[in-house]
Amino acid sequence: MLRSLEAIGQTVGLTDESVCPTLPSKDFHPCGAGGPRGRPARQSISSRLLTRRQFAITAAAAAAAPAPAAAPSLAIARAKVLAPPEGIAEEARRLARAAVDSLGGMGRFVSRGCVVWVKPNIGWDRRPEQAACSCPDVVAAIVQMCYQAGAGKVIVGDNPCAPAERSYMRSGIRAAAEKAGAQCPYMDDRKFRKMAIRGGRAIREWEVYTGIVEADRLINVAIAKQHSLCAATLGMKNLMGAIGGDRNRFHQNIGVALADLAGFLRPQLVVLDAVRILAANGPTGGNLSDVRRKGTIAAGVDQVAVDAFGATLLGLAPGDVPYVAEGNARGLGTMNFESLAPIRVEI
Amino acid sequence: MIRAMRALLCILVLAALLPGQQGAALPRALRARLAALLPDGKAFGGKPAGAAAYYSTDLYKYIDGGAEAYHQRGFVALAHREYKTASAEITVDIYDMGRAANALDTFRAERSPDCRAVAIGAGGYAAEGMLNFTGGRYYVKLLAFSQAGGAAAALETAARNISGRIGPAPE
Secondary structure (H helix, E strand, O other): OHHHHHHHHHHOOOOHHHHOOOOOOOOOOOOHHHOOOOOOOOOOHHHOOOOHHHHHHHHHHHHHOOOOOOOOOEEEEEOOOOOOHHHHHHHHHHHHHHHHHHOOOHHHOOOOOOEEEEEEOOOOOOOHHHOOOOOHHHHHHHHHHHHHOOOOEEEEOOOOOOOHHHHHHHOOHHHHHHHOOOEOOOOOHHHEEEEEOOOOOOOOEEEEEHHHHHOOEEEEEEEEEEEOOOEEEOHHHHHHHHEOOOHHHHHHHHHHHHHHHHHHHOOOEEEEEEEEEEOOOOOOOOOHHHEEEEEEEEEEOOHHHHHHHHHHHOOOOHHHOHHHHHHHHOOOOOOOHHHHOOEEEEO | OHHHHHHHHHHHHHHHHOOOOOHHHOOHHHHHHHHOOOOOOHHHOOEEOOOOEEEOOOOHHHHOOOHHHHHOOOOOEEEEEEEEOOOOEEEEEEEEOOOHHHHHHHHHHHOOOOOEEOOOOEEEEEEOOEEEEEEOOEEEEEEEEOOOOOOHHHHHHHHHHHHHHHOOOOO
């Protein structure tokens, strides 16, 4: 009987969420034993104890109601007027919140008790103004939103190119993240494990940080910047901070290798920080003359689309960035980000 | 079995004798030449913070992702050292690019048009917290991190000191 009820529900377009609004949205993935990240372990209708009457009422209401709009995949928040230097921190926090709220809020991605790994770019021994690392205020805002959504623990971490103790400090990310309540440990060399990269074309196995793989959620908080080798550092490139080993080997076939890695890690949410961008001499930067203020943050569930949008901020076509083109070609996402009808907000 | 063990031993001994590929094992003469270019810090009121570091084929360990652009232009080795002054932390990077043309080529590729020219080395320029110049085969990059500001003078003094050590456009 329950099976037939489920079949009816599917016939009339009922999802678990429409049966019970308190159930998570379509993109929600239960924490803990709900299955590997990126593969939704959704609760079936049959496991909910619905009475025949409740089901009939709900089904009728659902049939009468207009079809629910698909959850947005991409949101772009821009500052109407760029804040002066002393107001950038506040602008960054507001933009981050506006972008995530436009996707439906952090509650769409994080639920009570989740362990969330926030992966900013802390790669370099550079100050926030130099735009080589993610803006600390964006990171702090994401951490706060995670806790407000009920996260049990939020960890902020990266495997930097520069010595971690310097880049964590200089970037301001450690201080901002800890102030927001996150843990911000240095990555421990012993916790990288060689893992099979299923479907990998350039990399079949690699040393990946176990803490990131074991977290219930991965939120990629990247900065948009020019890159001397692969045109741009965006979200997918930022995932290199989740791995160890001889990372320079990635650069031999970077487009394909990064698509392999992005297909393996599949962050639930990508936040692209373009409050400031590094327009030249990336990835290291250091010269303030190379920094441009954009006052923009994009957030999305399609990592290729987020990066495709990010490429345009650097004056590039999405296809100019090898890993964006490769991710698009293999169906990780779409580089035609406008096709997702991004929600645009101005603050 | 014994033959295999002997062969393995020979390989290990040879590997130990050959010049290393890691920056830490730069040929002694090259390392000494680069070390002589690093200031002791007194000229700009600073002290070295930690030991100097050297990179060659392992440049990616210092600028992963950025290293290839240097290798493509003939990069030989990098000497890196950090200093602390009363008001700033200063980072000195001296890239040995093998030839003056390579150093200039790399320098030009990274030059930002909005910077202020300084009369140090060839085409020296500075912006807030940074100063770059070339001298012969060397491309020199200095960065200053300062909460209080006022690091520009220390940067210029450090740059002049290094330029003096390099001398007049050696190859």
